[in-house]
Structure formats: structure tokens, C-alpha cells
Amino acid sequence: MLIQDQQAFCDRIRPVMDLPVCAIDTEFVWRKTYAPRIGLIQIAAPGNHTFAIDPLAITDPTPLAELLANQNCLKVFHACSQDLEVLHQYCGQLPDPLLDTQIAGAMLDMGYQIGYADLVNRCLDISISKSQQFTDWCRRPLTPAQLEYAAKEVSLLLRCYDHLLNRLQQQDRLTWAMEDAATLLSNFRQQVNDPPPAWKRIRGTGRLDSRQLGILNCLAEWRSAHAESIDKPPRWIIDDTTLLSLARLQPD
Numbered sequence: 001m002l003i004q005d006q007q008a009f010c011d012r013i014r015p016v017m018d019l020p021v022c023a024i025d026t027e028f029v030w031r032k033t034y035a036p037r038i039g040l041i042q043i044a045a046p047g048n049h050t051f052a053i054d055p056l057a058i059t060d061p062t063p064l065a066e067l068l069a070n071q072n073c074l075k076v077f078h079a080c081s082q083d084l085e086v087l088h089q090y091c092g093q094l095p096d097p098l099l100d101t102q103i104a105g106a107m108l109d110m111g112y113q114i115g116y117a118d119l120v121n122r123c124l125d126i127s128i129s130k131s132q133q134f135t136d137w138c139r140r141p142l143t144p145a146q147l148e149y150a151a152k153e154v155s156l157l158l159r160c161y162d163h164l165l166n167r168l169q170q171q172d173r174l175t176w177a178m179e180d181a182a183t184l185l186s187n188f189r190q191q192v193n194d195p196p197p198a199w200k201r202i203r204g205t206g207r208l209d210s211r212q213l214g215i216l217n218c219l220a221e222w223r224s225a226h227a228e229s230i231d232k233p234p235r236w237i238i239d240d241t242t243l244l245s246l247a248r249l250q251p252d
Contacts, residue, residue, distance in 0.1 A: 001050075002147055004057035013063040016045045016073065023076040023158035024095065026083045027137040027150060034228045038086045039137025040146075042154035043067075050155050052147060056140065061091035068095040076161045078102055078116045084188050097178070098185060101157065104164040104177045120156050123163040128156065198224060202240050208247060216247035 003009045016022050022045035030036035041053040041064070053064065068075065068087065075095035077083050079102040088094055105114040110122055120126050132149035168174040198220035199205060199213055208216060220243060227234040 002052050002054055002142065004054040006058060006060060009053060009058050010063050012049075012051050013043075013067055015047075016043060016049055017067055017070055019045045019047070019049070019073060021046065021074040021076060021158075021161065022049070022067070023154050023161060024083070024087075025077070025150070025154040025157060026086050028082070028086045029136060029138045030082075032233070034231045034233065035089065036082065036086050037138050038090050040142070040150055041087075041090075042150045044151075044154040044158040046158075050151055052150055054142075055090055056138065065091040065093035068093045071097065074099055076101065076157060078119065078157055078160075079113070080184070081188070084185070088188075088192065094185060094189065096185060098181050099161070099177060100181045100184065101160055101164055103180045103184070104161075104168060107173045107177050107180075108164065108167050108171070116153070116157075119160055123160040124156065126156065128152070202243060204240070204244055208244075212247045212250075215250060216243060219243050219246060 001012075003012055022043055025042045026038060027040040027042075028036040028038045038055045041055055042051075043053070044050040055061070064087075067073065068091070075098045077095070077098060077100050080095075080098065080100045084094055101119060102114055105119055105122075106112050110119065114122070117128050117130065120128050129149070132146050135143075135146055137146070165174070168177055197217050199217040202216065202220060205213060205216065219238075223234050223237050223243065227237050
């Protein structure tokens with residue numbers, strides 16, 4: 001079900017607030033813009049509570065922010081770094097507490113950064129299609145194929161959580177997974193509240209001296225500000241390799 005009405009949005013979120021867990025997934029577009037543009041938010045919770053929220057139609061995201069902040073409801077994601085970014089951008093709130101199934105998979109020796117499709121296959125013995133993965137989620141109307149794909153992704157995520165939870169409890173590793181997820185969330189909060197210098201977001205700075213780093217930081221800050229002003233990816237303005245060369249060679 002696609003929620004595009006404010007009252008329906010409130011009505012669908014309210015029952016989830018009283019549940020101990022829900023799975024959340026997001027779809028966004030981030031190919032030609034400075035920041036990601038959120039296109040869809042999917043939620044699945046026990047009791048057949050599965051629905052999608054249209055963030056382009058919902059003007060007040062407060063109910064979602066309240067769910068994300070609800071300490072009695074565990075929010076489950078997979079590889080959640082970009083989900084955190086787009087949710088914080090959309091409603092100003094981060095999910096807490098959370099559990100990341102990629103982290104849980106690592107705790108269970110499934111690999112350090114297991115992909116979602118592999119996780120579903122390992123946990124549920126189900127092969128999923130990636131046919132809609134790179135479609136334009138900000139284009140309206142969304143197609144039935146897109147909505148089916150999105151609903152299936154989040155519902156399977158909830159089922160993977162049940163499987164992982166049992167194994168984590170059996171191996172006495174649930175606390176580890178929760179602690180690692182809390183650290184991930186804390187690190188993201190720190191980046192939001194106290195962003196690192198612009199040069200630290202560029203690889204290959206190890207051999208630069210302090211003057212070169214200062215120049216690089218000025219260049220990177222200018223690039224970011226200009227890219228934001230025209231809503232284009234920073235790398236479209238000047239790529240990292242060129243910035244490093246300018247800082248190293250310092251041409252007149």
C-alpha cells in the first residue's frame with residue numbers, strides 16, 4: 001500500500017509505535033544531485049503492517065520522526081549508512097535504537113559487508129530480483145513493479161531479522177550486534193553535529209604537508225559550496241585527483 005495522504009500516514013504509523021520491532025528501507029536517487037533525493041520509505045512490522053510512504057506527497061513527516069525516536073521499537077535496516085542520511089534529511093530524526101542486518105551478518109560469519117540479496121538467500125533461501133534497483137524512485141507515478149519490489153524488500157528484511165535474531169541469541173552475540181549498531185549511529189550523529197574538515201573526505205592525502213592540506217581544504221570547501229549552489233555532485237565540478245594535484249603543485 002502506498003501512503004500519499006497525511007491522515008492515512010498518521011493512521012498507518014500509529015499501530016507500529018506499539019510494536020517491539022519494525023523493518024525500514026528507503027529508495028532514493030543520487031546520481032545527478034548534490035544530496036540524495038528520497039523517493040520512497042517502506043516499513044514492515046509484525047502483524048502484516050507493510051506499507052510505503054510517499055515522501056514527495058507527505059508534507060509533515062512528524063509521525064515518522066516519532067517512530068524513529070521511539071525507544072521501545074527497534075528499527076531494523078540493512079547497510080543503513082545512506083538510509084540514515086536520507087531519513088535525517090527528510091524528517092530531522094535518526095532511528096534509535098537500531099539493528100543493522102549487515103552488522104548482524106558479520107557477527108554470524110556471513111562476511112564483513114554482505115549484500116542484501118546474499119543475506120536474503122543465506123537466511124531465507126530466497127533469490128530476489130534486482131530489476132528495479134536503479135529505477136527513478138522520484139518519478140511519479142510509481143509503477144506497480146516498483147511498489148511490489150519495494151514492499152517485498154522490506155518484508156523480507158523483517159523475516160531476515162527474525163532468522164538473525166535467533167542465531168545471535170543462540171551464539172550469545174546479540175549484544176555485540178546492538179553495540180556495533182549503536183556505535184555506527186553515534187558516529188553518524190558526530191558527523192552531523194561536528195562535520196570533519198573538507199580535506200578529510202578526500203583519499204590520498206597522506207603525503208601532503210600542512211600547507212598543502214590547507215590549500216586542499218580551501219579547494220574542497222569551495223567545491224562543496226559551489227556544487228550545493230547548483231545542486232550537482234561535487235565530483236562533477238572538479239574530481240579528487242585534480243584537487244590533490246592543485247594542492248600539491250600550487251600553480252599560479
